Amino acid sequence: MSRIAALAVGLAVVLLSADAHGYPQWQFSTGNTRCSNCHLSPTGGGLLSDDGREQAGEQLSSFGGDGALLHGAAGHAPDWLVLGGDMRGAFLVNDVQDPRGPSYAVFPMQAELAASVALPGGFSLAGRAGLRGQVRRPDAMIPDQNYQPITDSQLISSEHFVMWQPSSISAYIKLGRFYAPFGLRLPEHIFYVRRDLGFNLMEESYNLSAGYVAERWDLHVTAFAPDVLRHMGGTEWGGAVSFEHQILDDSAALGAQTKLASGVGVTRWITGGTAKAYVEALRTLWFGEADLIYNAFPAGVGSTVQAVAIAGGSWFPERGAVVSIYAEHEQTDVRVRNARWEAGSVELSWFPYAHVELQATGPPAAARGRRYHQDPAGAGPLLPVSAARTIVLAATLLPACAPEAPEHPTWLDVEPILRGNCTHCHGANAAAGGGIRFDLFEVDQAVCGDAALSLDAPRLARELAPLIGQDVTSPTGGRARMPPEPAPPLADWERETLVRWASAPTLGEPRGNHQPRIVLGDLPPTIDAALDLAFVVEDPDGESVVGVFRFGAQTRALDGPGAFRVKVDTASWPSGRYPRERDAV
Numbered sequence: 001m002s003r004i005a006a007l008a009v010g011l012a013v014v015l016l017s018a019d020a021h022g023y024p025q026w027q028f029s030t031g032n033t034r035c036s037n038c039h040l041s042p043t044g045g046g047l048l049s050d051d052g053r054e055q056a057g058e059q060l061s062s063f064g065g066d067g068a069l070l071h072g073a074a075g076h077a078p079d080w081l082v083l084g085g086d087m088r089g090a091f092l093v094n095d096v097q098d099p100r101g102p103s104y105a106v107f108p109m110q111a112e113l114a115a116s117v118a119l120p121g122g123f124s125l126a127g128r129a130g131l132r133g134q135v136r137r138p139d140a141m142i143p144d145q146n147y148q149p150i151t152d153s154q155l156i157s158s159e160h161f162v163m164w165q166p167s168s169i170s171a172y173i174k175l176g177r178f179y180a181p182f183g184l185r186l187p188e189h190i191f192y193v194r195r196d197l198g199f200n201l202m203e204e205s206y207n208l209s210a211g212y213v214a215e216r217w218d219l220h221v222t223a224f225a226p227d228v229l230r231h232m233g234g235t236e237w238g239g240a241v242s243f244e245h246q247i248l249d250d251s252a253a254l255g256a257q258t259k260l261a262s263g264v265g266v267t268r269w270i271t272g273g274t275a276k277a278y279v280e281a282l283r284t285l286w287f288g289e290a291d292l293i294y295n296a297f298p299a300g301v302g303s304t305v306q307a308v309a310i311a312g313g314s315w316f317p318e319r320g321a322v323v324s325i326y327a328e329h330e331q332t333d334v335r336v337r338n339a340r341w342e343a344g345s346v347e348l349s350w351f352p353y354a355h356v357e358l359q360a361t362g363p364p365a366a367a368r369g370r371r372y373h374q375d376p377a378g379a380g381p382l383l384p385v386s387a388a389r390t391i392v393l394a395a396t397l398l399p400a401c402a403p404e405a406p407e408h409p410t411w412l413d414v415e416p417i418l419r420g421n422c423t424h425c426h427g428a429n430a431a432a433g434g435g436i437r438f439d440l441f442e443v444d445q446a447v448c449g450d451a452a453l454s455l456d457a458p459r460l461a462r463e464l465a466p467l468i469g470q471d472v473t474s475p476t477g478g479r480a481r482m483p484p485e486p487a488p489p490l491a492d493w494e495r496e497t498l499v500r501w502a503s504a505p506t507l508g509e510p511r512g513n514h515q516p517r518i519v520l521g522d523l524p525p526t527i528d529a530a531l532d533l534a535f536v537v538e539d540p541d542g543e544s545v546v547g548v549f550r551f552g553a554q555t556r557a558l559d560g561p562g563a564f565r566v567k568v569d570t571a572s573w574p575s576g577r578y579p580r581e582r583d584a585v
Helices: 048-056 411-421 444-456 461-471 492-503
Strands: 004-015 081-095 104-117 121-130 155-164 171-178 203-214 219-226 237-247 253-261 267-279 284-297 302-315 321-331 340-350 357-360 369-371 371-373 382-384 517-520 530-538 549-550 552-560 564-567 580-584
Touching: 081 121, 411 461, 411 492, 461 492, 530 549, 552 564
Parallel strands: none
Antiparallel strands: 004 081, 004 357, 081 104, 104 121, 121 155, 155 171, 171 203, 203 219, 219 237, 237 253, 253 267, 267 284, 284 302, 302 321, 321 340, 340 357, 340 369, 371 382, 517 530, 530 564, 549 552, 549 580
């Protein structure tokens, strides 16, 4: 994997509010057992109440300050009106060992105004609107673009809703656009528990949420739907339930949550739990969340069981200072070995005055692991996602430690590097990479049988070893030809491993290799003139697979792992039973 190192530094001037997710670190550590003690929302986040404004100046900031709007300079609004806003800027350094040096960016992350109007009978209207910050060109397509059309979506409203809640300890009903209550509700959108569960940046959905907030527990039930008019934010339909109960003399809490979401090409069932505990002697709040996601693809294509988790702690050394450490894990499918991704983050926050925050964010070591993306449409293979295609907004405050290149590398050392950086072009879709494949060492028909015929005689890694060594080396000391831009260049140890192997390409002894498998979709009890078959080819070790799928007299070449569809003409078949055989290498 290419090493990604960066440093993100942000300045936030919060007039009266906070990110819509708020800061769960303040729960228990400030003596407040509920987020609604300081926020107008029953789930926390957003505009602050009178108590929240007072604590922002008297308890949470190093030098205090007035917690009112514009620090009291604008006077005081009437009791039925709460005003606020968020202004956040960021400075980003991204260092991926590019010979040209690191890249820099300065951009506004957030510029929003917010308001809440209290109405009789416990009702209120609230919303926030502002400009969408983007470091890229406004018309540039970015991964998982949520804004359509892109150029017409600079002015946005991330939240707007009507709510009924007669008191802070009571039932409530909330209707409009916001994040459904779920999990830890951390403010940083880069975390897996936000990004992979449908709570990424600006992924708010339209919700009908109801629940109850008690002294020691709270329950939230939400039905959600996408924005069908402007097509901004979340794209799923479904429901979610979240529950949390305080324990240990109100110094800790345990939570549970579940979510059923139906989107384009996949239905997801998510279930998990949270934990928080404040240890006064250490002045530290410990927290964690773990979730399992069952992804069901249509028409019997198959399923995956994804896992995401985060654990960490926030230390409060002095008033207004917070040091947070996070450890994350993601596994695309728990049934596939090495289909995983780990990351660590350090976050330094300082609140010198009320509603002013300085923050530096980044992991102490580069994210590591192997990650794959399965095309749920049923036609694409399992595509390796390299570090070049994985967006890491935060990076290192401490130097990352790269491994040493093996003295005599074998294919076992080289294959993970090629998989992470090259085989999204030079893999099963070899036509995109000039008809050459680096995902397989060699395929010999004498050893592999008919499975070798599925490759249509492409050039493979052993034959191409000299070319690999040549293309990852620059004779002038600048950037090598491969991988091409905009992908980051290889790390020094990755390049050296490939060069050493290319001089003497050997396979090595396989370690714990497992048999690939074919997961067949549901078959009808009887067959008429045609049969639609859907199946998934996968490898428990996450490696490339080729083979042959036979059904009766019909054969289908499998040139890689992933989801396949076959329409079998059975009009001429005589009545009877037909065997199925599987050959794979």
